Each structure stands twice: as C-alpha cells, then as structure tokens.
Amino acid sequence: xxxxxxxxxxxxxxKTYIVGEIxxxxxxxxxxxxxxxxxxxxxxxxxxGKSTLMHILGCLDRPTSGKYxxxxxxxxxxxxxxxxxxxxxxxxxxFQGFNLLSRTSALDNVELPLLYNRKKSRASERHxxxxxxxxxxxxxxxxxxxxxxxSGGQQQRVAIARALITRPSILLADEPTGNLxxxxxxxxxxxxxxLNIERGITVLLITHEMDIAEYGTRIIRCRDGHIVSDEAxxxxxxxxxxxxxxxxxxxxxxx
Numbered sequence: 001x002x003x004x005x006x007x008x009x010x011x012x013x014x015k016t017y018i019v020g021e022i023x024x025x026x027x028x029x030x031x032x033x034x035x036x037x038x039x040x041x042x043x044x045x046x047x048x049g050k051s052t053l054m055h056i057l058g059c060l061d062r063p064t065s066g067k068y069x070x071x072x073x074x075x076x077x078x079x080x081x082x083x084x085x086x087x088x089x090x091x092x093x094x095f096q097g098f099n100l101l102s103r104t105s106a107l108d109n110v111e112l113p114l115l116y117n118r119k120k121s122r123a124s125e126r127h128x129x130x131x132x133x134x135x136x137x138x139x140x141x142x143x144x145x146x147x148x149x150x151s152g153g154q155q156q157r158v159a160i161a162r163a164l165i166t167r168p169s170i171l172l173a174d175e176p177t178g179n180l181x182x183x184x185x186x187x188x189x190x191x192x193x194x195l196n197i198e199r200g201i202t203v204l205l206i207t208h209e210m211d212i213a214e215y216g217t218r219i220i221r222c223r224d225g226h227i228v229s230d231e232a233x234x235x236x237x238x239x240x241x242x243x244x245x246x247x248x249x250x251x252x253x254x255x
Contacts (some may be wrong), residue, residue: 005072005204007170008034008057013066013076015052022239025053027063033077036169037201037237039196041213041237044222051174053222054244058091059083071169090118092163096175098155100147101163107143110162133161134225137191153184160191171195173205179214189215193237212234 015027027049044050044087055061056068059075059161061082063081068076075086087093100109110130114121121129136138137157147155156176173192193215195201205216213219214236221229 004217006033006069007071008032008204009067009069011067013047013053013056013063013068013224015056015061016064017088025225026221027056029066030111030225032220032226032227032230034202034204036202037196037200037203038215039193040206040220041205041207041217042220042222043207043213043214045208047224048222049225050206054204056173057204058093059087061152072174072186088113088166090169092166092168092171094156094159094163094171094173094176096178098147098152098159098179100155100158103145104156105144105146106134106139106150106161107131109147109158112161113166129165130161133164134158136195137161137163150171151184151186152180156180156188157191158177160188164195168201170202170204173203175208177207177209231244 004111010030010032011183013027013030014025017024030049030053034206042050042053052061056063059070059078060083062078062110063076065157067074070086072092075083078086101112107130108125111126112128113130122172131140132141136141137160139154139157142150142154145154150158156179159176171192174193177188180188189212192203192205196203203216205213207213214233216233217235218230218232
C-alpha cells in the first residue's frame with residue numbers, strides 16, 4: 001500500500017434493514033476516506049447511522065450496496081468467513097460494555113482473540129503477547145485479576161489490551177467511555193492517543209460526547225444516514241506530562 005492510499009475508502013454505501021413491513025435506510029449513500037494514522041471521531045444522535053457505519057467498517061456487516069475498500073481490497077462483498085479473517089488480522093475492537101469473561105483472568109481475556117486466529121500459536125507465545133499487551137495499558141501486574149477485582153477503567157484497559165494482541169493497524173472503539181466517570185474517561189482517551197501517536201494505529205471512535213470526540217484529529221457528524229459534516233480539528237490533547245505518564249499502574253481496588 002502506498003503512503004497516500006487510504007486505509008479505509010467507502011463509496012456510496014447504502015444499508016437497508018427490513019423491520020416487519022417497514023424498510024429502514026440506515027445509511028443513504030455515504031462516502032468517506034480515512035488515511036493511515038488518523039484519529040477519527042464519529043458522532044451523531046441515536047438513529048443517525050453511526051453504529052451501522054462502524055459495523056460495516058469493522059467488517060461485522062455488509063452494505064446493501066456501495067463499495068468498501070480496506071487497505072485497497074474490496075471487502076464489501078466478501079463472505080462471512082473472509083470478513084472474519086480480515087477482522088482478526090487488521091482490526092481491534094473496544095466496546096462500551098468491556099465484554100470481558102467474568103470468570104476468566106485478565107491474561108486469559110486478552111489471549112482470547114489468538115485462540116480464534118488461523119495462525120495457531122503455542123500457549124507460551126500467547127501468554128507472552130498477552131503480558132506485553134497488558135503492560136502496554138499499565139496492567140501487567142494485574143494479569144491474574146478477574147473483572148470483578150478491577151475498576152471500570154481497568155476493565156476497559158483489559159479490553160484495549162485484548163484489542164491490541166493481534167497487532168491490528170486499526171482500532172474501532174464504540175462508546176468506550178460510556179460507562180466511565182470523567183477522570184477515568186480522560187485516562188482511557190490518553191491511552192488511545194498514545195497508541196495513535198506512538199504506534200501510528202488508525203483509530204475510529206464512536207461517541208455521542210463532543211468532549212470525547214475532541215480528543216481525535218477529525219470529527220465526522222452523521223444524521224439520518226448521511227455524513228453532514230467532516231472536519232479536521234486541533235487535537236484536544238491530554239496534557240503532555242499526563243500523556244507520558246499514561247498508562248500507570250493503579251492501586252489495588254478496595255475489597
């Protein structure tokens with residue numbers, strides 16, 4: 001892929017759902033390019049199409065019509081198995097609800113994507129990669145903790161570590177701060193900024209909070225299945241001293 005080629009390019013995407021006898025057009029001819037290393041925030045009210053767009057960009061769904069090129073390859077008409085392979089190799093996901101297995105340690109939660117990877121790895125290699133991912137988000141010393149032994153912010157860090165273990169070039173985050181308080185939200189956004197700036201990972205973030213969207217370098221607003229604005233913005237940076245310090249090991253939660 002050349003340096004100038006978008007990592008994501010969509011053209012005239014339409015997504016239509018049939019709900020009973022009603023046709024719902026979630027996307028109405030959306031076109032968009034995302035360059036490698038961008039940090040894009042996608043905002044809009046409920047029903048604007050932003051979640052549908054994210055599902056298609058994450059290869060979790062296919063458009064009704066239109067084209068989607070990921071790293072120059074047309075993925076819009078791939079089979080479910082082909083889409084699953086693309087997801088596992090190129091994309092990491094972070095969700096609002098963390099989606100951690102409650103009876104499983106942080107280490108085992110982070111390892112999980114490698115168990116479904118077609119490139120089979122030994123247990124020792126999986127453990128090593130999981131520890132590296134946990135250390136990258138400041139939780140190396142919490143590897144044996146279960147989700148109920150971790151704070152909400154720590155659980156989201158585990159989810160980010162899980163997204164990183166396959167070394168994706170793209171991170172898709174769906175309302176990743178929706179269940180977090182303000183301070184913890186800033187810490188989590190600091191981690192996303194750190195990954196974007198230091199590793200060059202392309203980040204696409206869905207949020208309804210403009211304060212969170214402003215941590216990106218570009219804000220896209222959706223309404224009624226259309227992109228109504230798309231602008232580059234001055235990144236609202238976590239303070240440099242805070243950014244350098246993130247992530248830090250947190251104190252043990254009080255039992």
